[in-house]
Amino acid sequence: MLVQKYKDMLSAKSVIRQLSEFATARGAEIGYENVFDYSLGNPSVPTPREVTDAMVRMLREEDPMTLHGYSPSLGIPSVRKAIADYLKERTGLPYGMEHIFMASGAAGALAHAFRLVAEPGDEILTFAPFFPEYHPYVDLSGAVLKVVPPDTESFQIHFEAFERMLSPKTMAVLINTPNNPSGVVYSADTLRKLADVLKRRSEEYGHIIYLISDEPYREIVFTGVDSPWVSSFYDNTILCYSYSKSLSLPGERIGYVAVNPACGDAVDMIQMCGQISRGIGHNCPPSLIQLTVAEVQGKTADLSVYEINRDILYKELTELGFTCVKPGGTFYIFPKAPEEDAKAFCQKALRYDLVLVPGDTFGCPGYFRMAYCIDTEKVKRSLPALRKFVKEEYSM
Amino acid sequence: MLVQKYKDMLSAKSVIRQLSEFATARGAEIGYENVFDYSLGNPSVPTPREVTDAMVRMLREEDPMTLHGYSPSLGIPSVRKAIADYLKERTGLPYGMEHIFMASGAAGALAHAFRLVAEPGDEILTFAPFFPEYHPYVDLSGAVLKVVPPDTESFQIHFEAFERMLSPKTMAVLINTPNNPSGVVYSADTLRKLADVLKRRSEEYGHIIYLISDEPYREIVFTGVDSPWVSSFYDNTILCYSYSKSLSLPGERIGYVAVNPACGDAVDMIQMCGQISRGIGHNCPPSLIQLTVAEVQGKTADLSVYEINRDILYKELTELGFTCVKPGGTFYIFPKAPEEDAKAFCQKALRYDLVLVPGDTFGCPGYFRMAYCIDTEKVKRSLPALRKFVKEEYSM
Numbered sequence: 049m050l051v052q053k054y055k056d057m058l059s060a061k062s063v064i065r066q067l068s069e070f071a072t073a074r075g076a077e078i079g080y081e082n083v084f085d086y087s088l089g090n091p092s093v094p095t096p097r098e099v100t101d102a103m104v105r106m107l108r109e110e111d112p113m114t115l116h117g118y119s120p121s122l123g124i125p126s127v128r129k130a131i132a133d134y135l136k137e138r139t140g141l142p143y144g145m146e147h148i149f150m151a152s153g154a155a156g157a158l159a160h161a162f163r164l165v166a167e168p169g170d171e172i173l174t175f176a177p178f179f180p181e182y183h184p185y186v187d188l189s190g191a192v193l194k195v196v197p198p199d200t201e202s203f204q205i206h207f208e209a210f211e212r213m214l215s216p217k218t219m220a221v222l223i224n225t226p227n228n229p230s231g232v233v234y235s236a237d238t239l240r241k242l243a244d245v246l247k248r249r250s251e252e253y254g255h256i257i258y259l260i261s262d263e264p265y266r267e268i269v270f271t272g273v274d275s276p277w278v279s280s281f282y283d284n285t286i287l288c289y290s291y292s293k294s295l296s297l298p299g300e301r302i303g304y305v306a307v308n309p310a311c312g313d314a315v316d317m318i319q320m321c322g323q324i325s326r327g328i329g330h331n332c333p334p335s336l337i338q339l340t341v342a343e344v345q346g347k348t349a350d351l352s353v354y355e356i357n358r359d360i361l362y363k364e365l366t367e368l369g370f371t372c373v374k375p376g377g378t379f380y381i382f383p384k385a386p387e388e389d390a391k392a393f394c395q396k397a398l399r400y401d402l403v404l405v406p407g408d409t410f411g412c413p414g415y416f417r418m419a420y421c422i423d424t425e426k427v428k429r430s431l432p433a434l435r436k437f438v439k440e441e442y443s444m
Numbered sequence: 445m446l447v448q449k450y451k452d453m454l455s456a457k458s459v460i461r462q463l464s465e466f467a468t469a470r471g472a473e474i475g476y477e478n479v480f481d482y483s484l485g486n487p488s489v490p491t492p493r494e495v496t497d498a499m500v501r502m503l504r505e506e507d508p509m510t511l512h513g514y515s516p517s518l519g520i521p522s523v524r525k526a527i528a529d530y531l532k533e534r535t536g537l538p539y540g541m542e543h544i545f546m547a548s549g550a551a552g553a554l555a556h557a558f559r560l561v562a563e564p565g566d567e568i569l570t571f572a573p574f575f576p577e578y579h580p581y582v583d584l585s586g587a588v589l590k591v592v593p594p595d596t597e598s599f600q601i602h603f604e605a606f607e608r609m610l611s612p613k614t615m616a617v618l619i620n621t622p623n624n625p626s627g628v629v630y631s632a633d634t635l636r637k638l639a640d641v642l643k644r645r646s647e648e649y650g651h652i653i654y655l656i657s658d659e660p661y662r663e664i665v666f667t668g669v670d671s672p673w674v675s676s677f678y679d680n681t682i683l684c685y686s687y688s689k690s691l692s693l694p695g696e697r698i699g700y701v702a703v704n705p706a707c708g709d710a711v712d713m714i715q716m717c718g719q720i721s722r723g724i725g726h727n728c729p730p731s732l733i734q735l736t737v738a739e740v741q742g743k744t745a746d747l748s749v750y751e752i753n754r755d756i757l758y759k760e761l762t763e764l765g766f767t768c769v770k771p772g773g774t775f776y777i778f779p780k781a782p783e784e785d786a787k788a789f790c791q792k793a794l795r796y797d798l799v800l801v802p803g804d805t806f807g808c809p810g811y812f813r814m815a816y817c818i819d820t821e822k823v824k825r826s827l828p829a830l831r832k833f834v835k836e837e838y839s840m
Contacts, residue, residue, distance in 0.1 A: 187723075
């Protein structure tokens with residue numbers, strides 16, 4: 049018998065995928081360049097030259113037996129060391145390779161993090177607006193994802209709601225800063241308060257509440273924005289990182305888990321990740337890709353286009369009268385829709401070939417997401433359509 | 445709180461790993477070339493030139509945005525199609541891309557297969573001797589692995605024991621042919637009988653018992669050995685394949701799930717794999733590696749060394765008086781130890797710098813495994829040590 053829960057999932061259609069399919073179909077009609085597709089969070093700049101060069105060099109010069117050989121289940125030691133050295137230099141925290149576990153992208157890293165700290169039935173709290181895949185990631189691990197309602201003024205943390213939702217069943221809190229979909233970066237003040245709450249509640253409940261920090265957008269932070277190192281605020285932090293966005297390598301599935309060295313069980317936790325891998329078919333990320341990222345620590349793709357696009361869109365949206373928190377990073381912006389039903393708003397936008405994603409998808413109805421990882425030229429060309437849309441439909 | 449079951453696993457030492465660590469340590473003393481390390485099943489021949497060339501060409505010529513872009517969760521369509529075309533041509537079964545799910549190696553493929561058909565508490569049966577990682581793979585999915593005792597005469601299936609162990613809780617049967625550790629290839633007769641039993645019991649229990657066929661050694665079959673296509677014998681077969689051994693790419697984590705087109709739910713099952721992925725952090729294998737294997741369908745590394753080594757070892761072992769089923773494929777041989785306690789036998793062998801793995805590890809006490817994926821020259825140099833060992837210790 050096929051397992052029903054997975055079969056049932058087949059009929060649930062992803063809103064983002066449907067919108068993206070609309071964009072593709074509409075593109076076939078009028079040319080994709082004329083569809084203002086803000087639906088997908090796919091990097092729009094190529095991986096840096098150094099990545100390609102490193103791969104070609106290794107393929108040409110290294111022994112293929114070593115290059116393509118089995119990686120230990122925790123990752124290739126030299127790669128783990130290169131990452132630990134980089135993190136240590138960058139943060140001042142005493143990272144060593146024993147604190148690093150190589151994972152297949154952020155999804156792989158998170159799959160390990162959840163299983164490290166939550167048994168079936170345990171609760172993991174996250175904050176709206178949030179990346180919708182957190183639901184299958186957590187739910188299918190057996191744990192329960194609880195979503196704290198948003199502070200829509202700032203898209204920082206709604207602490208009052210958070211305190212109400214914490215319970216002895218809370219084993220971890222999951223944050224994502226810089227945030228998809230809001231583009232907001234959590235401030236030092238937010239992180240300090242968060243750490244205080246977690247320390248107090250851990251003590252009260254007699255067990256550690258871990259902080260799982262999902263940071264694929266860590267390197268996409270705009271001029272003048274302070275982006276504090278989450279792990280510095282709270283010892284029991286499990287950092288989940290992916291190179292998908294910073295190096296524009298989303299298809300190569302490479303990232304890591306880094307447990308704060310100050311966390312008492314850090315070394316055991318990394319070893320435990322190797323055991324968790326055996327149960328979920330993970331094993332290790334591809335060796336060629338592991339070895340590649342080790343060679344380009346601290347490098348990124350040219351991410352400047354995202355800030356340029358942010359500037360254009362933020363200016364236009366606020367001038368048009370949208371309520372909108374200014375993104376500090378990522379390639380997303382999350383304005384308030386001019387009618388209560390953001391789904392209806394996004395549906396109407398399609399008539400103007402504007403593909404926007406309703407905030408309902410991110411646990412935040414009434415708002416909508418624009419993923420501006422597209423060419424600046426296209427962003428500019430979309431502005432007249434945006435103006436026409438809100439003028440005709442909302443008299444804005 | 446950290447999840448205890450993973451913490452507990454840290455203290456369990458893998459026998460193969462311990463032996464491999466011994467080999468490394470001893471190698472540091474006397475030179476690794478003097479340690480006859482038969483412990484690890486790592487390919488000993490390089491990936492074919494075509495693999496490296498395909499990768500370099502794509503890195504140099506293809507658009508990096510496409511090359512390293514997100515793969516759909518079922519895999520890149522052109523890759524799935526290339527594999528389906530190859531399977532169709534090779535087997536005559538009507539495979540289409542809708543029957544193929546790209547997975548991160550056999551471990552990734554199996555992780556999906558188990559979750560497709562078994563809920564927590566359901567039973568999956570396999571046959572001793574078996575790959576020991578099946579235990580964590582199945583157990584940590586929540587299902588229960590039951591091991592049918594071996595037919596040590598032939599290392600085909602012990603049907604009497606099998607029939608006794610089947611029950612309404614059996615949701616799948618897991619086979620591995622060519623087999624690790626025995627090197628035996630299941631005959632057409634075995635597969636026919638197996639299919640008959642599965643059909644009969646499926647009907648009796650009122651639910652399909654799926655056949656999960658783990659085939660990473662499919663291409664390593666020796667001269668004159670018939671290696672029938674498992675899926676041809678039973679409609680409800682889920683084939684799990686990895687390129688690790690055939691293309692000597694174990695570190696690159698690439699393989700697939702192929703559901704027999706004759707299986708009624710084949711297309712849904714592939715779609716369900718995409719849902720299972722979301723829960724286990726799998727997403728998809730790296731795009732560069734997917735695109736590479738699509739270009740070299742039907743190619744293999746030069747696998748001839750394994751047959752040469754098999755010939756040398758089988759001749760020597762039988763001449764020395766060992767009871768031994770002649771391997772039809774893989775790079776393993778699984779002779780009977782000359783004393784009941786194979787662990788003691790393997791321990792004594794270490795004094796002669798022979799690193800052998802006791803059959804207990806594979807659910808088959810009294811036997812031992814030699815992984816002859818090493819240079820032929822080293823195999824030859826190991827023979828005097830082997831002779832000396834069995835003469836001195838067992839008067840063979």
